[in-house]
Amino acid sequence: MIHRVHFRAFVSVTEDEERVRRALSIFVPLDHIRSTRASGYYGNPITILEAELRRKEGLEFIHMLREQLSAGELSRLRREIPERVDEDCKLHLRLDKQAAYRGMVRLSEAGDAIDVSVHVATYPSRYEEAVRLLREII
Numbered sequence: 585m586i587h588r589v590h591f592r593a594f595v596s597v598t599e600d601e602e603r604v605r606r607a608l609s610i611f612v613p614l615d616h617i618r619s620t621r622a623s624g625y626y627g628n629p630i631t632i633l634e635a636e637l638r639r640k641e642g643l644e645f646i647h648m649l650r651e652q653l654s655a656g657e658l659s660r661l662r663r664e665i666p667e668r669v670d671e672d673c674k675l676h677l678r679l680d681k682q683a684a685y686r687g688m689v690r691l692s693e694a695g696d697a698i699d700v701s702v703h704v705a706t707y708p709s710r711y712e713e714a715v716r717l718l719r720e721i722i
Contacts, residue, residue, distance in 0.1 A: 586646060587638070591636070608684070654690075670711075672703070674704070
């Protein structure tokens with residue numbers, strides 16, 4: 585059902601990397617987080633933090649979303665599932681980085697967020713089946 589969940593957060597030079605790690609740690613264990621150094625468009629240093637959960641852990645993340653999102657946000661997410669799933673059967677969403685740092689789960693539309701991709705395993709791989717499965721579990 586849930587094959588994997590991928591998390592990615594960018595840390596700009598003006599942010600504290602440990603704070604962003606702590607924000608990610610409400611979703612994944614700290615030892616799952618790996619970092620990569622990169623340069624921004626203007627040559628500014630950026631750190632990219634990434635982590636992945638597989639199968640059962642990924643499903644536990646979905647349960648966490650269901651339990652901790654507000655009723656309004658959960659309803660919005662369910663309603664937007666068809667628009668958030670791509671042709672590779674991945675659900676895309678963004679979580680508020682600042683709220684996560686405070687231990688809360690909130691959806692975000694901002695660019696400065698935690699990007700989440702939930703890869704749904706369907707056999708054969710089909711968009712319609714991925715949408716149906718996600719509607720059942722979210």
